[in-house]
Amino acid sequence: MRALVAGLPARARAVLALVAVLLLGAPFAVDAYVLSVLILCLYFAYTGQAWNIMMGFAGQLSLGHSLYVGIGAYAAAALFVHFDVNPWLGALAAIVLCTLAGLVIGFLAFRFGIAGVYFAILTIAFAEFTRIGFDHWNWLGASGGLFLPVKERGVTDLATLRGPPVMFYYAILALTVGALALSRLLLASRLGYYWRAIREDEEAAQALGIDTFRYKMVAVGLSAAMTSLAGVFFAFYYNNLFPEQIFSMGRSIEIILGPIIGGLGTLAGPIVGAFVLTPLADGITELMQLLGIETPGVKQVFYGVCLLVVIVFLPNGIWPAIARRLGFAPR
Protein backbone atom coordinates (compact mmCIF):
# COMPACT_ATOMS: atom_id res chain seq x y z
CA MET A 1 0.00 0.00 0.00
CA ARG A 2 2.82 2.38 0.84
CA ALA A 3 4.17 1.92 -2.64
CA LEU A 4 0.93 3.26 -4.07
CA VAL A 5 0.64 6.57 -2.26
CA ALA A 6 4.14 7.53 -1.13
CA GLY A 7 5.19 10.91 -2.48
CA LEU A 8 1.81 11.87 -3.92
CA PRO A 9 0.27 15.29 -3.19
CA ALA A 10 -2.86 15.49 -1.05
CA ARG A 11 -5.20 16.06 -3.95
CA ALA A 12 -4.01 12.95 -5.74
CA ARG A 13 -4.34 10.94 -2.53
CA ALA A 14 -7.92 12.12 -2.19
CA VAL A 15 -8.68 11.05 -5.75
CA LEU A 16 -7.08 7.64 -5.11
CA ALA A 17 -9.01 7.19 -1.85
CA LEU A 18 -12.28 7.98 -3.62
CA VAL A 19 -11.48 5.50 -6.41
CA ALA A 20 -10.53 2.86 -3.82
CA VAL A 21 -13.81 3.30 -1.92
CA LEU A 22 -15.80 3.14 -5.15
CA LEU A 23 -14.05 -0.01 -6.34
CA LEU A 24 -14.20 -1.78 -2.98
CA GLY A 25 -17.87 -0.94 -2.48
CA ALA A 26 -19.00 -1.46 -6.06
CA PRO A 27 -20.23 -5.07 -5.69
CA PHE A 28 -22.68 -3.97 -2.98
CA ALA A 29 -24.22 -1.26 -5.12
CA VAL A 30 -24.45 -2.67 -8.64
CA ASP A 31 -26.35 -5.48 -10.36
CA ALA A 32 -24.86 -8.62 -11.88
CA TYR A 33 -24.50 -7.09 -15.34
CA VAL A 34 -22.55 -4.04 -14.21
CA LEU A 35 -20.40 -6.29 -12.05
CA SER A 36 -19.50 -8.41 -15.06
CA VAL A 37 -18.51 -5.26 -16.97
CA LEU A 38 -16.39 -4.11 -14.01
CA ILE A 39 -14.65 -7.49 -13.91
CA LEU A 40 -13.87 -7.17 -17.60
CA CYS A 41 -12.55 -3.62 -17.04
CA LEU A 42 -10.23 -4.84 -14.31
CA TYR A 43 -9.15 -7.81 -16.40
CA PHE A 44 -8.03 -5.51 -19.21
CA ALA A 45 -6.54 -3.06 -16.72
CA TYR A 46 -4.40 -5.89 -15.35
CA THR A 47 -3.31 -7.36 -18.69
CA GLY A 48 -2.67 -3.84 -19.94
CA GLN A 49 -0.37 -3.18 -17.01
CA ALA A 50 1.52 -6.39 -17.69
CA TRP A 51 1.96 -5.44 -21.36
CA ASN A 52 2.85 -1.87 -20.40
CA ILE A 53 5.93 -3.11 -18.55
CA MET A 54 7.31 -4.54 -21.74
CA MET A 55 6.25 -1.85 -24.23
CA GLY A 56 5.58 1.22 -22.10
CA PHE A 57 8.64 0.87 -19.87
CA ALA A 58 11.18 -1.09 -21.92
CA GLY A 59 9.96 -0.17 -25.42
CA GLN A 60 9.57 -3.71 -26.80
CA LEU A 61 6.40 -3.92 -28.90
CA SER A 62 4.65 -7.25 -28.35
CA LEU A 63 1.59 -8.00 -30.44
CA GLY A 64 1.36 -11.56 -29.19
CA HIS A 65 0.46 -11.27 -25.53
CA SER A 66 -2.52 -13.57 -26.04
CA LEU A 67 0.14 -16.30 -26.11
CA TYR A 68 0.83 -15.85 -22.41
CA VAL A 69 -2.86 -15.54 -21.52
CA GLY A 70 -3.49 -18.77 -23.42
CA ILE A 71 -0.59 -20.78 -22.02
CA GLY A 72 -1.39 -19.62 -18.49
CA ALA A 73 -5.06 -20.45 -18.87
CA TYR A 74 -4.46 -23.86 -20.42
CA ALA A 75 -1.72 -24.82 -17.95
CA ALA A 76 -3.82 -24.18 -14.85
CA ALA A 77 -7.02 -25.54 -16.41
CA ALA A 78 -5.40 -28.74 -17.72
CA LEU A 79 -3.79 -29.48 -14.35
CA PHE A 80 -7.15 -28.88 -12.67
CA VAL A 81 -9.23 -30.93 -15.10
CA HIS A 82 -6.86 -33.85 -15.65
CA PHE A 83 -5.01 -34.18 -12.34
CA ASP A 84 -7.25 -32.28 -9.92
CA VAL A 85 -4.36 -29.97 -9.11
CA ASN A 86 -5.26 -26.97 -6.96
CA PRO A 87 -5.52 -23.78 -9.08
CA TRP A 88 -3.03 -21.94 -6.90
CA LEU A 89 -0.42 -24.56 -7.71
CA GLY A 90 -1.66 -24.39 -11.29
CA ALA A 91 -1.02 -20.66 -11.25
CA LEU A 92 2.53 -21.36 -10.19
CA ALA A 93 2.96 -23.75 -13.11
CA ALA A 94 1.42 -21.13 -15.40
CA ILE A 95 3.90 -18.51 -14.22
CA VAL A 96 6.85 -20.84 -14.76
CA LEU A 97 5.70 -21.92 -18.23
CA CYS A 98 4.92 -18.39 -19.41
CA THR A 99 8.14 -16.96 -18.05
CA LEU A 100 9.99 -19.66 -19.95
CA ALA A 101 8.02 -18.97 -23.13
CA GLY A 102 8.71 -15.25 -22.81
CA LEU A 103 12.39 -15.84 -22.18
CA VAL A 104 12.72 -18.17 -25.15
CA ILE A 105 11.06 -15.65 -27.50
CA GLY A 106 13.07 -12.83 -25.97
CA PHE A 107 16.33 -14.77 -26.23
CA LEU A 108 15.78 -15.66 -29.88
CA ALA A 109 14.71 -12.15 -30.82
CA PHE A 110 17.26 -10.14 -28.87
CA ARG A 111 20.20 -12.45 -29.61
CA PHE A 112 19.55 -12.10 -33.32
CA GLY A 113 19.00 -8.35 -33.07
CA ILE A 114 15.32 -8.40 -34.01
CA ALA A 115 13.58 -5.19 -32.98
CA GLY A 116 10.66 -2.89 -33.74
CA VAL A 117 8.16 -4.10 -36.30
CA TYR A 118 10.09 -7.33 -36.85
CA PHE A 119 9.93 -8.17 -33.16
CA ALA A 120 6.21 -7.43 -33.16
CA ILE A 121 5.64 -9.78 -36.11
CA LEU A 122 7.73 -12.46 -34.40
CA THR A 123 5.49 -12.29 -31.32
CA ILE A 124 2.40 -12.60 -33.54
CA ALA A 125 3.98 -15.58 -35.28
CA PHE A 126 4.63 -17.42 -32.01
CA ALA A 127 1.09 -16.77 -30.78
CA GLU A 128 -0.50 -17.91 -34.06
CA PHE A 129 1.78 -20.94 -34.28
CA THR A 130 0.76 -21.96 -30.77
CA ARG A 131 -2.92 -21.33 -31.51
CA ILE A 132 -2.89 -23.73 -34.43
CA GLY A 133 -0.95 -26.27 -32.36
CA PHE A 134 -3.55 -26.13 -29.58
CA ASP A 135 -6.29 -26.47 -32.19
CA HIS A 136 -4.95 -29.97 -32.85
CA TRP A 137 -4.02 -30.99 -29.29
CA ASN A 138 -6.69 -33.48 -28.33
CA TRP A 139 -5.63 -33.88 -24.70
CA LEU A 140 -6.56 -30.21 -24.25
CA GLY A 141 -9.84 -30.49 -26.13
CA ALA A 142 -8.33 -29.26 -29.43
CA SER A 143 -10.58 -26.81 -31.29
CA GLY A 144 -13.63 -28.23 -29.48
CA GLY A 145 -12.59 -26.47 -26.29
CA LEU A 146 -11.58 -27.35 -22.74
CA PHE A 147 -14.28 -27.07 -20.09
CA LEU A 148 -13.89 -26.72 -16.34
CA PRO A 149 -16.50 -28.40 -14.15
CA VAL A 150 -18.86 -25.99 -12.42
CA LYS A 151 -20.41 -27.25 -9.19
CA GLU A 152 -22.01 -24.64 -7.01
CA ARG A 153 -21.78 -21.05 -8.18
CA GLY A 154 -23.13 -19.70 -4.89
CA VAL A 155 -20.48 -21.06 -2.53
CA THR A 156 -17.22 -19.16 -2.25
CA ASP A 157 -14.32 -21.58 -2.21
CA LEU A 158 -11.17 -19.54 -2.56
CA ALA A 159 -8.95 -22.62 -2.27
CA THR A 160 -10.18 -24.07 -5.57
CA LEU A 161 -11.26 -20.75 -7.10
CA ARG A 162 -14.88 -21.82 -7.35
CA GLY A 163 -17.38 -19.17 -6.42
CA PRO A 164 -19.71 -16.34 -7.40
CA PRO A 165 -18.65 -13.42 -9.62
CA VAL A 166 -18.07 -11.24 -6.52
CA MET A 167 -15.15 -13.47 -5.55
CA PHE A 168 -13.64 -13.08 -9.00
CA TYR A 169 -14.21 -9.34 -8.82
CA TYR A 170 -12.11 -8.99 -5.69
CA ALA A 171 -9.50 -11.40 -7.05
CA ILE A 172 -8.93 -9.37 -10.22
CA LEU A 173 -9.10 -6.14 -8.22
CA ALA A 174 -6.31 -7.45 -5.98
CA LEU A 175 -4.25 -8.44 -9.01
CA THR A 176 -4.72 -4.99 -10.57
CA VAL A 177 -3.75 -3.14 -7.40
CA GLY A 178 -0.77 -5.44 -6.97
CA ALA A 179 0.37 -4.81 -10.53
CA LEU A 180 0.00 -1.06 -10.02
CA ALA A 181 2.11 -1.15 -6.85
CA LEU A 182 4.73 -3.31 -8.56
CA SER A 183 4.84 -0.98 -11.59
CA ARG A 184 5.32 2.03 -9.35
CA LEU A 185 8.16 0.35 -7.46
CA LEU A 186 9.78 -0.74 -10.72
CA LEU A 187 9.58 2.70 -12.31
CA ALA A 188 11.36 4.25 -9.35
CA SER A 189 13.99 1.53 -9.24
CA ARG A 190 17.32 1.25 -11.03
CA LEU A 191 15.75 -1.33 -13.34
CA GLY A 192 13.00 1.12 -14.28
CA TYR A 193 15.56 3.75 -15.27
CA TYR A 194 17.49 1.19 -17.32
CA TRP A 195 14.29 0.22 -19.12
CA ARG A 196 13.42 3.79 -20.00
CA ALA A 197 16.95 4.41 -21.17
CA ILE A 198 16.64 1.39 -23.49
CA ARG A 199 13.23 2.58 -24.67
CA GLU A 200 14.48 6.04 -25.55
CA ASP A 201 17.75 5.05 -27.20
CA GLU A 202 19.05 1.53 -27.00
CA GLU A 203 22.47 2.27 -28.45
CA ALA A 204 23.04 5.13 -26.06
CA ALA A 205 21.97 2.92 -23.17
CA GLN A 206 24.45 0.28 -24.25
CA ALA A 207 27.19 2.84 -24.59
CA LEU A 208 26.56 3.85 -20.98
CA GLY A 209 27.27 0.29 -19.93
CA ILE A 210 23.73 -1.00 -19.50
CA ASP A 211 23.43 -4.68 -20.33
CA THR A 212 20.47 -4.09 -22.65
CA PHE A 213 20.01 -7.75 -23.54
CA ARG A 214 19.64 -8.71 -19.92
CA TYR A 215 17.17 -5.99 -18.97
CA LYS A 216 15.06 -6.57 -22.05
CA MET A 217 14.91 -10.24 -21.02
CA VAL A 218 13.80 -9.22 -17.53
CA ALA A 219 11.02 -7.10 -19.04
CA VAL A 220 9.75 -9.91 -21.28
CA GLY A 221 9.92 -12.53 -18.53
CA LEU A 222 8.17 -10.37 -15.97
CA SER A 223 5.51 -9.24 -18.39
CA ALA A 224 4.84 -12.83 -19.47
CA ALA A 225 4.67 -14.04 -15.88
CA MET A 226 2.15 -11.33 -14.95
CA THR A 227 0.06 -12.01 -18.04
CA SER A 228 -0.08 -15.73 -17.22
CA LEU A 229 -2.06 -14.94 -14.06
CA ALA A 230 -4.65 -13.18 -16.20
CA GLY A 231 -4.90 -16.44 -18.12
CA VAL A 232 -5.47 -18.45 -14.95
CA PHE A 233 -8.15 -15.94 -13.94
CA PHE A 234 -9.76 -16.21 -17.38
CA ALA A 235 -9.87 -20.01 -17.21
CA PHE A 236 -11.52 -20.21 -13.80
CA TYR A 237 -13.87 -17.26 -14.34
CA TYR A 238 -15.23 -18.31 -17.74
CA ASN A 239 -14.77 -22.09 -17.27
CA ASN A 240 -14.23 -22.70 -20.98
CA LEU A 241 -11.23 -22.29 -23.23
CA PHE A 242 -11.04 -22.32 -27.01
CA PRO A 243 -7.71 -21.85 -28.81
CA GLU A 244 -9.48 -19.79 -31.47
CA GLN A 245 -10.64 -17.29 -28.86
CA ILE A 246 -7.85 -17.13 -26.36
CA PHE A 247 -4.80 -17.13 -28.65
CA SER A 248 -6.19 -15.01 -31.49
CA MET A 249 -4.48 -11.84 -32.60
CA GLY A 250 -7.68 -9.94 -31.83
CA ARG A 251 -7.16 -10.79 -28.17
CA SER A 252 -3.63 -9.43 -28.22
CA ILE A 253 -4.88 -6.21 -29.77
CA GLU A 254 -7.58 -5.90 -27.10
CA ILE A 255 -4.87 -6.13 -24.47
CA ILE A 256 -2.77 -3.35 -25.92
CA LEU A 257 -5.57 -0.89 -26.75
CA GLY A 258 -6.13 0.04 -23.11
CA PRO A 259 -2.57 1.15 -22.31
CA ILE A 260 -2.17 2.99 -25.61
CA ILE A 261 -5.48 4.82 -25.34
CA GLY A 262 -4.93 5.45 -21.63
CA GLY A 263 -1.32 6.56 -21.92
CA LEU A 264 1.61 4.35 -22.84
CA GLY A 265 4.34 4.03 -20.24
CA THR A 266 2.32 5.75 -17.54
CA LEU A 267 1.21 4.06 -14.33
CA ALA A 268 -2.48 4.86 -14.54
CA GLY A 269 -2.75 4.72 -18.34
CA PRO A 270 -3.58 1.02 -18.68
CA ILE A 271 -6.24 1.28 -15.97
CA VAL A 272 -7.81 4.46 -17.34
CA GLY A 273 -7.77 3.04 -20.86
CA ALA A 274 -9.46 -0.19 -19.80
CA PHE A 275 -12.14 1.68 -17.87
CA VAL A 276 -12.85 3.90 -20.89
CA LEU A 277 -12.76 1.28 -23.66
CA THR A 278 -14.57 -1.65 -22.03
CA PRO A 279 -17.71 0.28 -21.00
CA LEU A 280 -17.59 2.05 -24.36
CA ALA A 281 -17.74 -1.27 -26.19
CA ASP A 282 -20.51 -2.50 -23.90
CA GLY A 283 -22.36 0.79 -24.04
CA ILE A 284 -22.42 0.64 -27.81
CA THR A 285 -23.91 -2.87 -27.65
CA GLU A 286 -26.62 -1.63 -25.28
CA LEU A 287 -27.34 1.39 -27.45
CA MET A 288 -27.65 -0.78 -30.54
CA GLN A 289 -30.14 -3.03 -28.76
CA LEU A 290 -32.09 0.01 -27.60
CA LEU A 291 -32.26 1.37 -31.12
CA GLY A 292 -33.20 -2.03 -32.46
CA ILE A 293 -30.23 -2.19 -34.84
CA GLU A 294 -29.21 -5.77 -35.40
CA THR A 295 -26.86 -5.45 -38.35
CA PRO A 296 -23.60 -7.18 -37.39
CA GLY A 297 -20.56 -4.94 -37.44
CA VAL A 298 -22.22 -1.62 -36.56
CA LYS A 299 -20.82 -1.72 -33.05
CA GLN A 300 -17.28 -2.47 -34.19
CA VAL A 301 -17.37 0.28 -36.78
CA PHE A 302 -18.29 2.76 -34.10
CA TYR A 303 -15.57 1.34 -31.87
CA GLY A 304 -13.04 1.70 -34.68
CA VAL A 305 -14.08 5.30 -35.24
CA CYS A 306 -13.68 6.09 -31.53
CA LEU A 307 -10.22 4.54 -31.60
CA LEU A 308 -9.33 6.60 -34.64
CA VAL A 309 -10.52 9.81 -33.00
CA VAL A 310 -8.51 9.16 -29.83
CA ILE A 311 -5.30 8.27 -31.64
CA VAL A 312 -5.57 11.29 -33.95
CA PHE A 313 -6.41 13.86 -31.30
CA LEU A 314 -4.82 12.41 -28.15
CA PRO A 315 -1.76 10.53 -29.43
CA ASN A 316 -0.23 10.40 -25.95
CA GLY A 317 -3.37 8.96 -24.44
CA ILE A 318 -6.04 10.12 -22.06
CA TRP A 319 -4.17 9.96 -18.79
CA PRO A 320 -1.43 12.54 -19.50
CA ALA A 321 -4.19 14.95 -20.52
CA ILE A 322 -6.06 14.65 -17.21
CA ALA A 323 -3.30 13.71 -14.75
CA ARG A 324 -2.34 17.26 -13.80
CA ARG A 325 -5.93 18.29 -13.19
CA LEU A 326 -6.40 15.44 -10.74
CA GLY A 327 -3.34 16.52 -8.78
CA PHE A 328 -0.94 13.87 -10.09
CA ALA A 329 2.46 15.18 -11.09
CA PRO A 330 2.76 15.11 -14.87
CA ARG A 331 4.84 12.20 -15.99
Added chain:
Amino acid sequence: MPIDLVANVVVAGLLAGLVYGLAALGLSVIFGVVRVVNFAHGEMMTAAMYLAVVLVGLTGIDPLVAALPVGGVLFLFGYALQRGLINAFVTRPEHTQFILLVAVAIILVNVQLMVFGPNARNVQVDYALDSFEIGPLIIDKVRVYAAAAAVLAAGALFAFFRRTLVGKSIRACADNYLGAQVVGLNVKRLYALTFGLGAACVGAAGCMMLLLVDVTPVQGPAYTLLAFIIVIVGGMGSLTGALAAGVVIGMSEALAGLLIAPSAKSMVTFAILILVLLFRPQGLLGRAG
Protein backbone atom coordinates in the same frame (compact mmCIF):
# COMPACT_ATOMS: atom_id res chain seq x y z
CA MET B 1 2.39 -40.71 -52.08
CA PRO B 2 2.34 -40.65 -55.90
CA ILE B 3 4.83 -38.19 -57.32
CA ASP B 4 2.26 -36.91 -59.86
CA LEU B 5 0.02 -35.77 -57.06
CA VAL B 6 2.84 -33.96 -55.29
CA ALA B 7 3.92 -32.29 -58.52
CA ASN B 8 0.36 -31.16 -59.22
CA VAL B 9 -0.01 -29.72 -55.75
CA VAL B 10 3.33 -27.94 -55.96
CA VAL B 11 2.44 -26.32 -59.28
CA ALA B 12 -0.98 -25.27 -57.96
CA GLY B 13 0.74 -23.74 -54.91
CA LEU B 14 3.29 -21.98 -57.07
CA LEU B 15 0.59 -20.35 -59.18
CA ALA B 16 -1.44 -19.24 -56.15
CA GLY B 17 1.83 -18.02 -54.63
CA LEU B 18 2.34 -15.55 -57.47
CA VAL B 19 -1.00 -13.94 -56.58
CA TYR B 20 0.03 -13.85 -52.89
CA GLY B 21 3.25 -12.27 -54.07
CA LEU B 22 1.44 -9.45 -55.84
CA ALA B 23 -0.60 -8.70 -52.71
CA ALA B 24 2.57 -8.68 -50.62
CA LEU B 25 4.27 -6.47 -53.19
CA GLY B 26 1.77 -3.75 -52.31
CA LEU B 27 2.73 -3.98 -48.65
CA SER B 28 6.42 -3.99 -49.47
CA VAL B 29 6.15 -0.90 -51.66
CA ILE B 30 4.31 1.02 -48.93
CA PHE B 31 6.74 -0.02 -46.21
CA GLY B 32 9.79 0.51 -48.39
CA VAL B 33 8.88 4.11 -49.19
CA VAL B 34 6.50 5.53 -46.59
CA ARG B 35 8.02 3.43 -43.75
CA VAL B 36 4.54 2.75 -42.42
CA VAL B 37 3.38 -0.81 -41.92
CA ASN B 38 -0.06 -1.14 -43.47
CA PHE B 39 -1.86 -3.24 -40.88
CA ALA B 40 -5.07 -2.89 -42.92
CA HIS B 41 -3.60 -4.54 -46.00
CA GLY B 42 -5.65 -7.76 -45.94
CA GLU B 43 -8.80 -5.83 -45.12
CA MET B 44 -8.19 -3.70 -48.21
CA MET B 45 -7.81 -6.92 -50.17
CA THR B 46 -11.18 -8.31 -49.06
CA ALA B 47 -12.73 -4.92 -49.80
CA ALA B 48 -11.36 -5.20 -53.34
CA MET B 49 -12.71 -8.74 -53.60
CA TYR B 50 -16.20 -7.53 -52.67
CA LEU B 51 -15.95 -4.69 -55.16
CA ALA B 52 -15.07 -7.25 -57.82
CA VAL B 53 -17.99 -9.49 -56.80
CA VAL B 54 -20.39 -6.55 -57.22
CA LEU B 55 -18.82 -5.37 -60.46
CA VAL B 56 -18.79 -8.83 -62.02
CA GLY B 57 -22.36 -9.36 -60.86
CA LEU B 58 -23.51 -6.10 -62.46
CA THR B 59 -21.63 -6.19 -65.73
CA GLY B 60 -20.71 -9.83 -66.24
CA ILE B 61 -17.07 -8.99 -67.05
CA ASP B 62 -14.24 -11.35 -66.17
CA PRO B 63 -12.77 -10.81 -62.66
CA LEU B 64 -9.35 -10.37 -64.25
CA VAL B 65 -10.71 -7.49 -66.34
CA ALA B 66 -12.36 -6.13 -63.21
CA ALA B 67 -8.87 -5.92 -61.70
CA LEU B 68 -8.31 -2.69 -63.63
CA PRO B 69 -11.25 -0.63 -62.33
CA VAL B 70 -11.01 -2.20 -58.86
CA GLY B 71 -7.29 -1.45 -58.75
CA GLY B 72 -8.14 2.11 -59.73
CA VAL B 73 -10.68 2.50 -56.92
CA LEU B 74 -8.21 1.08 -54.42
CA PHE B 75 -5.57 3.48 -55.72
CA LEU B 76 -7.84 6.42 -54.97
CA PHE B 77 -8.67 4.98 -51.56
CA GLY B 78 -5.01 4.50 -50.70
CA TYR B 79 -4.09 7.96 -51.97
CA ALA B 80 -6.82 9.60 -49.90
CA LEU B 81 -5.99 7.52 -46.83
CA GLN B 82 -2.33 8.52 -46.93
CA ARG B 83 -3.07 12.16 -47.70
CA GLY B 84 -5.87 12.61 -45.18
CA LEU B 85 -4.93 10.40 -42.28
CA ILE B 86 -1.62 8.59 -42.33
CA ASN B 87 0.66 11.39 -43.49
CA ALA B 88 0.39 13.15 -40.12
CA PHE B 89 1.60 9.91 -38.49
CA VAL B 90 4.66 9.31 -40.66
CA THR B 91 7.03 10.78 -38.09
CA ARG B 92 5.18 9.48 -35.03
CA PRO B 93 6.20 6.37 -33.08
CA GLU B 94 5.49 2.97 -34.58
CA HIS B 95 2.86 1.97 -32.06
CA THR B 96 0.64 4.97 -32.82
CA GLN B 97 0.85 4.16 -36.54
CA PHE B 98 -0.07 0.64 -35.64
CA ILE B 99 -3.17 1.66 -33.69
CA LEU B 100 -4.21 4.06 -36.45
CA LEU B 101 -4.13 1.32 -39.07
CA VAL B 102 -5.71 -1.22 -36.74
CA ALA B 103 -8.59 1.25 -36.35
CA VAL B 104 -8.82 1.56 -40.14
CA ALA B 105 -8.76 -2.25 -40.40
CA ILE B 106 -11.52 -2.66 -37.80
CA ILE B 107 -13.69 -0.16 -39.66
CA LEU B 108 -13.04 -1.80 -43.04
CA VAL B 109 -13.82 -5.34 -41.85
CA ASN B 110 -17.02 -4.36 -40.16
CA VAL B 111 -18.31 -2.11 -42.92
CA GLN B 112 -17.90 -5.13 -45.18
CA LEU B 113 -19.73 -7.23 -42.60
CA MET B 114 -22.56 -4.67 -42.46
CA VAL B 115 -22.92 -4.41 -46.22
CA PHE B 116 -22.34 -7.99 -47.34
CA GLY B 117 -23.07 -10.08 -44.26
CA PRO B 118 -20.94 -12.90 -42.89
CA ASN B 119 -21.58 -15.43 -45.67
CA ALA B 120 -18.99 -16.30 -48.30
CA ARG B 121 -19.38 -14.76 -51.77
CA ASN B 122 -17.71 -15.77 -55.00
CA VAL B 123 -17.85 -15.23 -58.73
CA GLN B 124 -18.59 -17.78 -61.44
CA VAL B 125 -16.53 -17.96 -64.60
CA ASP B 126 -17.27 -20.37 -67.43
CA TYR B 127 -13.72 -21.76 -67.41
CA ALA B 128 -13.84 -22.50 -63.67
CA LEU B 129 -13.61 -26.27 -64.10
CA ASP B 130 -11.35 -26.40 -67.17
CA SER B 131 -7.74 -27.37 -66.95
CA PHE B 132 -4.56 -27.65 -69.01
CA GLU B 133 -2.91 -31.04 -69.28
CA ILE B 134 0.85 -31.04 -69.66
CA GLY B 135 2.18 -34.57 -69.43
CA PRO B 136 1.21 -35.86 -65.98
CA LEU B 137 0.33 -32.36 -64.79
CA ILE B 138 -3.27 -31.21 -64.67
CA ILE B 139 -3.41 -27.50 -63.96
CA ASP B 140 -6.59 -25.50 -63.37
CA LYS B 141 -7.12 -22.78 -65.96
CA VAL B 142 -8.18 -20.29 -63.28
CA ARG B 143 -4.84 -20.64 -61.54
CA VAL B 144 -2.85 -20.18 -64.71
CA TYR B 145 -4.81 -17.07 -65.69
CA ALA B 146 -4.67 -15.58 -62.19
CA ALA B 147 -0.93 -16.19 -61.94
CA ALA B 148 -0.29 -14.76 -65.42
CA ALA B 149 -2.25 -11.64 -64.50
CA ALA B 150 -0.28 -11.30 -61.27
CA VAL B 151 3.04 -11.55 -63.13
CA LEU B 152 1.81 -8.98 -65.64
CA ALA B 153 0.78 -6.55 -62.90
CA ALA B 154 4.05 -7.03 -61.03
CA GLY B 155 5.99 -6.48 -64.27
CA ALA B 156 4.12 -3.25 -64.89
CA LEU B 157 5.00 -2.09 -61.38
CA PHE B 158 8.69 -2.94 -61.84
CA ALA B 159 8.73 -1.07 -65.14
CA PHE B 160 7.07 1.91 -63.50
CA PHE B 161 9.75 2.11 -60.83
CA ARG B 162 12.62 1.55 -63.26
CA ARG B 163 11.56 3.59 -66.28
CA THR B 164 9.30 6.49 -65.33
CA LEU B 165 10.35 9.74 -63.73
CA VAL B 166 7.66 9.48 -61.05
CA GLY B 167 8.80 5.96 -60.23
CA LYS B 168 12.39 7.14 -59.91
CA SER B 169 11.30 10.06 -57.71
CA ILE B 170 9.50 7.63 -55.41
CA ARG B 171 12.65 5.53 -55.16
CA ALA B 172 14.59 8.68 -54.38
CA CYS B 173 12.22 9.41 -51.46
CA ALA B 174 12.77 5.91 -50.15
CA ASP B 175 16.56 6.14 -50.43
CA ASN B 176 17.03 9.59 -48.98
CA TYR B 177 14.09 11.47 -47.53
CA LEU B 178 15.98 14.68 -46.85
CA GLY B 179 17.75 14.61 -50.20
CA ALA B 180 14.45 14.15 -52.00
CA GLN B 181 13.11 17.24 -50.28
CA VAL B 182 16.25 19.22 -51.06
CA VAL B 183 15.97 18.57 -54.79
CA GLY B 184 12.39 19.80 -54.64
CA LEU B 185 10.36 16.62 -54.81
CA ASN B 186 6.85 16.89 -53.41
CA VAL B 187 7.33 14.11 -50.87
CA LYS B 188 3.81 14.35 -49.50
CA ARG B 189 2.32 13.75 -52.92
CA LEU B 190 4.78 10.97 -53.75
CA TYR B 191 3.96 9.23 -50.46
CA ALA B 192 0.28 9.39 -51.28
CA LEU B 193 1.00 8.05 -54.78
CA THR B 194 3.01 5.21 -53.28
CA PHE B 195 0.30 4.27 -50.84
CA GLY B 196 -2.17 4.39 -53.72
CA LEU B 197 0.04 2.11 -55.81
CA GLY B 198 0.41 -0.36 -52.95
CA ALA B 199 -3.36 -0.35 -52.50
CA ALA B 200 -3.87 -0.83 -56.25
CA CYS B 201 -1.54 -3.86 -56.14
CA VAL B 202 -3.49 -5.51 -53.37
CA GLY B 203 -6.75 -4.55 -55.07
CA ALA B 204 -5.74 -6.21 -58.32
CA ALA B 205 -4.43 -9.22 -56.38
CA GLY B 206 -7.83 -9.47 -54.67
CA CYS B 207 -9.58 -9.75 -58.04
CA MET B 208 -7.19 -12.55 -59.09
CA MET B 209 -7.62 -14.24 -55.73
CA LEU B 210 -11.36 -14.29 -56.33
CA LEU B 211 -10.80 -16.88 -59.04
CA LEU B 212 -9.24 -19.20 -56.46
CA VAL B 213 -11.20 -18.66 -53.23
CA ASP B 214 -14.46 -17.27 -51.81
CA VAL B 215 -14.44 -14.04 -49.88
CA THR B 216 -15.69 -13.39 -46.32
CA PRO B 217 -15.03 -10.27 -44.23
CA VAL B 218 -13.25 -12.16 -41.45
CA GLN B 219 -10.45 -13.29 -43.78
CA GLY B 220 -9.01 -9.79 -43.79
CA PRO B 221 -6.68 -10.12 -40.78
CA ALA B 222 -5.42 -13.50 -42.02
CA TYR B 223 -4.51 -11.94 -45.37
CA THR B 224 -2.76 -9.09 -43.58
CA LEU B 225 -0.62 -11.59 -41.69
CA LEU B 226 0.06 -13.59 -44.83
CA ALA B 227 1.22 -10.49 -46.69
CA PHE B 228 3.51 -9.58 -43.81
CA ILE B 229 5.03 -13.00 -43.64
CA ILE B 230 5.72 -12.97 -47.36
CA VAL B 231 7.30 -9.53 -47.20
CA ILE B 232 9.53 -10.48 -44.29
CA VAL B 233 10.51 -13.82 -45.79
CA GLY B 234 11.32 -12.11 -49.09
CA GLY B 235 13.09 -9.16 -47.48
CA MET B 236 11.41 -5.86 -46.61
CA GLY B 237 11.62 -3.46 -49.51
CA SER B 238 12.78 -6.08 -52.03
CA LEU B 239 10.19 -6.30 -54.79
CA THR B 240 11.51 -9.46 -56.43
CA GLY B 241 11.88 -10.92 -52.94
CA ALA B 242 8.17 -10.44 -52.28
CA LEU B 243 7.23 -12.32 -55.45
CA ALA B 244 9.71 -15.12 -54.77
CA ALA B 245 8.60 -15.47 -51.17
CA GLY B 246 4.97 -15.51 -52.31
CA VAL B 247 5.83 -18.54 -54.41
CA VAL B 248 7.70 -20.21 -51.53
CA ILE B 249 4.81 -19.67 -49.14
CA GLY B 250 2.23 -20.73 -51.73
CA MET B 251 4.05 -23.98 -52.37
CA SER B 252 4.73 -24.74 -48.71
CA GLU B 253 1.05 -24.10 -47.90
CA ALA B 254 -0.04 -26.47 -50.63
CA LEU B 255 2.43 -29.16 -49.57
CA ALA B 256 1.55 -28.83 -45.89
CA GLY B 257 -2.11 -29.17 -46.79
CA LEU B 258 -1.34 -32.37 -48.66
CA LEU B 259 1.23 -33.97 -46.37
CA ILE B 260 0.03 -32.89 -42.90
CA ALA B 261 -3.49 -31.50 -42.73
CA PRO B 262 -5.30 -28.66 -44.50
CA SER B 263 -5.79 -26.89 -41.16
CA ALA B 264 -2.04 -27.01 -40.46
CA LYS B 265 -1.22 -24.95 -43.57
CA SER B 266 -0.62 -21.69 -41.78
CA MET B 267 1.37 -23.40 -39.03
CA VAL B 268 4.05 -24.26 -41.57
CA THR B 269 3.88 -20.69 -42.87
CA PHE B 270 4.48 -19.30 -39.38
CA ALA B 271 7.29 -21.78 -38.82
CA ILE B 272 8.99 -20.54 -41.99
CA LEU B 273 8.58 -16.96 -40.79
CA ILE B 274 10.14 -17.75 -37.40
CA LEU B 275 13.07 -19.55 -39.02
CA VAL B 276 13.70 -16.75 -41.50
CA LEU B 277 13.50 -14.09 -38.79
CA LEU B 278 16.01 -15.98 -36.70
CA PHE B 279 18.53 -17.04 -39.28
CA ARG B 280 18.15 -14.56 -42.10
CA PRO B 281 16.35 -11.52 -40.68
CA GLN B 282 17.02 -9.44 -43.78
CA GLY B 283 14.88 -11.94 -45.73
CA LEU B 284 15.72 -14.33 -48.53
CA LEU B 285 16.52 -11.66 -51.10
CA GLY B 286 16.98 -8.66 -48.82
CA ARG B 287 20.27 -6.87 -48.43
CA ALA B 288 22.00 -7.29 -45.08
CA GLY B 289 22.23 -4.33 -42.76
